[in-house]
Amino acid sequence: MSRGNQTEIRQSRLLRSDVYRLGASGLKSRPTRVVLSALGIAIGIAAMIAVVGISTSSRAKLDAELASLGTNLLTVQPGTSITGQDTTLPVESTGKVGLIRGVSTAGAVATLPDVKVYRSRLIDADKSGGIVVQAADPHLLGLLDGTLRQGAWLTKATANYPTVVLGGIAADRLGIVSPGSQIWLGDTQFTVIGILDALPLAPDLDTSAFIGEAFATARFDWDGKPTIIFERSADAEVETVRTLLPRTVNPENPENVRVSRPSDALAAKNAADLAFTGLLVGLGSVALLVGGIGVANTMVISVLERRREIGLRRALGATQGHIRTQFLAEALLLSALGGLAGTVIGFGVIAMFAGTNGWPISVPPVVFAGGIGATMLIGAVAGLYPAIRASKTPPTAALNG
């Protein structure tokens, strides 16, 4: 007997292009099963991408809003005293705020609680529509970055006359669409000279009717105490100004003064949205997990069904590694299909949602990368066990059928 009469045998080799081909052909032979198990992954990925995309799109909208409104607006309001009583801001507070170093503009509104607004004198006195009359500073509109839907804002001149500017919602409630209309504040007839758009930084004021301070004093005996003071300063000074405000406004009882930043409220609302997003992402990942289990299940069944194919491949010279690679490639391909479909569906949902809400579509590319990455990871994890199991199938399976 001669040993080594043969040249050394080369290694079994499987070309990379053949790995893809084998994986694809394994899937092609079972299309229905592939679609169904890829669907699980697709739904999970779509849910996650859509949720993240919708929240980033809404944040993009908010960021744009904040950027245009600015975050340097502070409001000063009366708080409650230690004994729990409502307090008021002292007269002349607005002027004092304007003197603080760093403050560029300050303006105020003062609610006139006893004055009601009516479209005509024939309306029942109880049906005031919840519209609040405010004595407003001429600076107010600029401070709030407000814009006019119609007409003009109060000026030093018009503030001396029975002229009124309506907040957007107030105008809607009264049915006023254009300046020049007459309305009644208490028993005084006023001319509407302007209608505002919505005020994003002070949504409470949308239901207000603004009149000049001078006329408020003359006609309604306004005591000169502001209800809300608004001020803007340079961005860098906001924190300094914030600490100075209570003492400046009410040196006697600074604790009775409440200072807040409207942009913080908007951001807080968004943070609440984010918490909700977290929940939905959680649900999406559960869907993804279930999808992954679906892939693993499909692959395990596939391995059991294909014992003969595995045996044949071993007889044709496949190593255990080749069989493992083949089944892993199949699982990866399967979940990649799901991931791709899910990404497309998810993006469609975002586009639809953003479109109907008038948001910009803003999805960080990392979300897509993360989605695809998660899919591949799931495919690898879900495919590993079936692939190892396939590679352990004895080569004699082909003969024993």
Add this chain to the structure above:
Amino acid sequence: MSDSVIELDQVVRDYGSPPVRAVDHVSLSVARGEFVAVVGPSGSGKSSLLNIIGTLDRPTSGRTIIDGHDVDTMNDAALSALRAYRIGFVFQQFHLTDGVSALDTVADGLIYTGTPRAERRRRAVASLTRVGLAHRLDHQPHQLSGGERQRVAIARATVSDPTLLLADEPTGNLDQRSGASVLELLHELNTTGTTIVVITHDVRLAEQMPRRITIRDGRVVEDDQEAPA
């Protein structure tokens, strides 16, 4: 006979516990270019023997040398390489995949040799031509007769020009005429130098081969060789 393709020495294969002895101290030697029938009734251990010769299974004890390689000392990768380059298998159930053309089926016989696809297909055409199926390249299994399917399987087994062709009941699922033509094809391949071992329970089939090794209860009971013609 310095040039053995198969060299078995006291090979034993036990299955299960308590052990059932499927192959019982078999020693045999097959030279290059031989055409051998391993014949025996079902359950005689001839399939177990084929698995060992084909390196699909390892013996419990004994030495196995296939094409000059000591199988007992080889790892999975080396055994797989031996199968990829040196051993071809033909099965009773053909093992063709639905929806795959004859050409691609045969080309897949080279997939684990790392041969590029174009080259695989080129050699597949040659191999199919050799088995007389040059006109059936694009046919799928369901479009082929039983005899043609087995020819495709033989073309796949021989596309890598193996030293050794192992056939397990190659005519078992075929009618007599198809069986005869498949056998004729094997004879032709043998004359081109391929060593062929056919496993069968059919004594009449075995009688058409130059050498018959009869197995019963896992033991070689007869090794009947005709004088070379």
